[in-house]
Amino acid sequence: MTADAIPLQAYLTVAAFLFCIGVWGLINSRNAVRVLMSIELMLNAVNLNLMSFSNYLDGQLIRGQVFAIFVITVAAAEAAVGLAILLSLYRNRETVDMERFNLLRW
């Protein structure tokens, strides 16, 4: 698998697409659950970057894969706490509209 049919830049481009779609969804979603989904998309894009660098530039000491495992761990913890916060917020506000979560705005 060393004769690379796919250049490194192809993986980086795919990850860039995924990250930008995640950013757009993060800004424009009005449903709070969809905001959490967009964050997961961005984390996956970062992981894809780490894995491609680990395969192409650091093939012997695969430190990128170890980093990706830590990122997956932190993402799981983030999803659990984020959804718990969302549930508590929904219980008190009875909405999931991001535009109405403005208690700390001004």
Next chain:
Amino acid sequence: MTVASTTQLVCFVILSATLVLGSLAVVLLPNIVYSAFLLAGVFLSVAGLYLLLNASFVAAAQVLVYVGAVNVLILFAIMLVNKKENLAPIPGMAVRRLLSGAVCAGLLGLLIRVAFTTPWALPGPTPVGEDATIRIGEHLFSDYLLPFELASVLLLMAMIGAIVLARRDVFSIDIITGEPADQVLIEKERSPLLLEPTDSVPLRS
């Protein structure tokens, strides 16, 4: 071009097309349940890309953690907060969408330009391939031991924090009688704390 590299290329094209189209659908579809199921497809195609990158262990971890845990958690959250609500239209929403789309397109162009103009140190060392799982185990128990242990503490903290945040306050004390209140399994009707009084939703008492 050999058969193996052609197969790799075809797999890569299919997986990345699934990835980009699926993530666009996750962001753009109006029904959030469809978005959640398509998110599982996106996670699965990311796992396929990891397999193409000689990382079978991380691909398995991706399927287990993301598809098996995070996605199911998101589906449960959708089930718990699933109420049909008509979102009030915000003035200037189209302008905001267009502006943020332009910003994101600019960011995409910047990232792609960086990826194509940086002189990467290619070709790097030969990938270890099948031994990757052994290498990851050696890393986790030698030079990454402290982050590994901290990750377990973080998971414990997240678990306890999620329980504390998401449960009803079953140990609250009744102010008048001084006895523990709400100690029943059947959920009591409580009035929400932060509802604006100007809402059309009537306050429950």
